[in-house]
Amino acid sequence: MSSGVRPGAPAREAKWDHEFDVIVVGSGSGGMTAAIVAHDLGQSVVVLEKSDQYGGTSAISGGGVWVPCNHLASAAGAKDSHDDALTYMKAATRGMVSEARMLAYLEHAPRMLRYLEEKTWLKYRAMANYSDYYPALPGSKSGNRTMDPLPFDASKLGEEFARMRPPQPGTLIGGRVTMTAGEAHTILCKERGWLMLFMRRMARYWLDIPWRLRSKRDRRLTLGSSMIGSLRRSMMDRRIPLWLNTSLESIVADARRIEGIVANQDGKSIRIAARRGVILAAGGFEHNQAMRDEYLPKPTQAEWTVTPTSNTGDAIRAGQGVGAQVALMDHAWWAPTVFVMGREKRRALFVERNLPGCVMVNRLGRRFVDEAAPYSEIVYAMYADDEKHHANMPAWLVFDADFRRKYPCGPLLPAMARPDKALPSAWLGKVYFKADTLDALAAQIEVDANGLRETVARMNQYAASGEDKEFGKGSNTFDRYYGDVNVKPNPCLAPIAKPPFYAMRIDAGDIGTKGGLLTDEYARVLGQDGNPIAGLYATGNTSASVMGPSYPGAGSTLGPAMTFGYIAAHHLAGV
Ligand SMILES: Cc1cc2nc3c(=O)[nH]c(=O)nc-3n(C[C@H](O)[C@H](O)[C@H](O)COP(=O)(O)OP(=O)(O)OC[C@H]3O[C@@H](n4cnc5c(N)ncnc54)[C@H](O)[C@@H]3O)c2cc1C
Numbered sequence: 001m002s003s004g005v006r007p008g009a010p011a012r013e014a015k016w017d018h019e020f021d022v023i024v025v026g027s028g029s030g031g032m033t034a035a036i037v038a039h040d041l042g043q044s045v046v047v048l049e050k051s052d053q054y055g056g057t058s059a060i061s062g063g064g065v066w067v068p069c070n071h072l073a074s075a076a077g078a079k080d081s082h083d084d085a086l087t088y089m090k091a092a093t094r095g096m097v098s099e100a101r102m103l104a105y106l107e108h109a110p111r112m113l114r115y116l117e118e119k120t121w122l123k124y125r126a127m128a129n130y131s132d133y134y135p136a137l138p139g140s141k142s143g144n145r146t147m148d149p150l151p152f153d154a155s156k157l158g159e160e161f162a163r164m165r166p167p168q169p170g171t172l173i174g175g176r177v178t179m180t181a182g183e184a185h186t187i188l189c190k191e192r193g194w195l196m197l198f199m200r201r202m203a204r205y206w207l208d209i210p211w212r213l214r215s216k217r218d219r220r221l222t223l224g225s226s227m228i229g230s231l232r233r234s235m236m237d238r239r240i241p242l243w244l245n246t247s248l249e250s251i252v253a254d255a256r257r258i259e260g261i262v263a264n265q266d267g268k269s270i271r272i273a274a275r276r277g278v279i280l281a282a283g284g285f286e287h288n289q290a291m292r293d294e295y296l297p298k299p300t301q302a303e304w305t306v307t308p309t310s311n312t313g314d315a316i317r318a319g320q321g322v323g324a325q326v327a328l329m330d331h332a333w334w335a336p337t338v339f340v341m342g343r344e345k346r347r348a349l350f351v352e353r354n355l356p357g358c359v360m361v362n363r364l365g366r367r368f369v370d371e372a373a374p375y376s377e378i379v380y381a382m383y384a385d386d387e388k389h390h391a392n393m394p395a396w397l398v399f400d401a402d403f404r405r406k407y408p409c410g411p412l413l414p415a416m417a418r419p420d421k422a423l424p425s426a427w428l429g430k431v432y433f434k435a436d437t438l439d440a441l442a443a444q445i446e447v448d449a450n451g452l453r454e455t456v457a458r459m460n461q462y463a464a465s466g467e468d469k470e471f472g473k474g475s476n477t478f479d480r481y482y483g484d485v486n487v488k489p490n491p492c493l494a495p496i497a498k499p500p501f502y503a504m505r506i507d508a509g510d511i512g513t514k515g516g517l518l519t520d521e522y523a524r525v526l527g528q529d530g531n532p533i534a535g536l537y538a539t540g541n542t543s544a545s546v547m548g549p550s551y552p553g554a555g556s557t558l559g560p561a562m563t564f565g566y567i568a569a570h571h572l573a574g575v
Helices: 029-040 056-060 071-075 082-093 099-119 154-163 181-188 194-207 209-214 223-237 289-295 314-321 375-389 401-406 438-445 449-465 477-481 558-572
Strands: 018-025 045-048 124-126 146-149 246-253 258-265 268-280 332-339 346-348 358-361 395-399 433-435 501-513 524-526 532-538
Touching (some): 018 258, 029 056, 029 268, 056 223, 268 314, 268 558, 314 532, 346 501, 375 501
Antiparallel strands (some): 332 346, 332 501, 358 395
16 A cells, blocks of 8 residues: 655646656665666666766765675675574664664675676775674674775776865875775784785775876775765666756655656756656755754764765655655764865774874763763763763864874874874864873863863773773774774773873764665655555665664674665566
């Protein structure tokens, strides 16, 4: 049975400017996967993209996908099972997601991955030691559920390369040279051979003279760039049109089904008919301050997100316009973010917190979380702490000269590569704070000095014993994944003792919102009466996440975006 569709824009009287079987809105990885699969199932498809660059947040992401029990994991010898994965997802999602959707995910994600590997340019590698994010939950695994995209050669994109959203400088060595997630891990954690690998990557970039004459960007695409570059090339092979500067405005529906959409193309209104269906894959609402104010916990600021500015919840609003239900609107893929000056503005702290020699505190100078916890959990902890003590928002990451010398932190490269005197002077007091004593630092950042001194003294005891008695930093496989392997007894703990001392302001940011249109196991959007709206599908951050409030492992957002895109394409093609 279909939901009674609330009529959207007027349908019948106006003629269509274009007609396709399937309209995909949004050119992130979910949209591109849906478009490729729908095309291969015999549908005529168009992909619409609001901005003048394709790829969305997916293009600036790590490109990792969390897909338990897939063929690459099996080939790598993973010990995993469908039951373990379901047990884990159920525990992580805490009853907030239907079992039917989780089962659909676990069944189709491995198929989606194999399909893309066999039929497109996109290739992955299982990450043997990248742990699930909640190692204490039943069914978790210490590796082989996250897949890292293999590098892709940008020259295969021809002129289209220039239109791909570029990666964030934070994912590049020196803002230029690309790394896979595996390489980044080796270099960051100073594993055996890290320096040689670093030199090889640099040499390869700078010696690629023909490409250097064409572009500053590295031809060796990795992470989200590799994923989006591979998918874009696969769309080009199939001649699937991708229309940039074309923004969904509203959905056209009669009382029975979705008929098409109204879009704005280069400032002109156009109407596009969809014979089989519309797949909404237009990301979340993270840049829409009014929607943040309406739905997310407070305080919240659009400027705290690190995603592209074109994600303003348009597709969620358009879905609501034809009677769709929404869910999980008060959740996001949270991540602590720091302010950066210049083009980039913001950066998420994914891994720096795991490294030894730093501590995160509230305004009382007190800790409130295991600093190495998954990024989503850090922000949940910030809100919980703020509710209790009204002394969070912002929080502060504090570290000493040793940490500063050895490790990167946000936009700061390790001081051994880029010392303070080489940083722009305007950064001091804005991007980072610095003082010779903890008391002086506390005064600068308006944090209680006694609290901070006591906290640091306790952290230093934990560093010596190797055991964090309060929050267990470094006590599990996830925490230790980004620890420094050379630091003993706990790779996530070292004394914070050597002046000068530093602080960076931490805001309750995100890498996308995760609430959106409620969908079923076929990615169909559900109406207020709980029945699907015929012809309307959603995936990625336009839909309420199959992961509920949790972040089970690296790749928990792209994996579902691509899988439910794959499922939607099959469903609307009637396969
Ligand atoms: C630095 C970083 C690293 C990350 N790493 C990972 C990772 O390794 N693994 C993982 O799973 N997740 C990761 N994420 C999160 C992940 O990238 C996002 O959650 C995911 O890309 C969302 O995909 P999407 O298709 O929903 O949206 P997007 O990829 O953002 O695509 C949506 C597209 O729709 C377009 N659009 C918006 N409105 C309209 C409209 N009205 N009409 C037409 N088009 C529109 C947007 O311009 C955008 O291009 C990371 C995020 C960041 C920021």
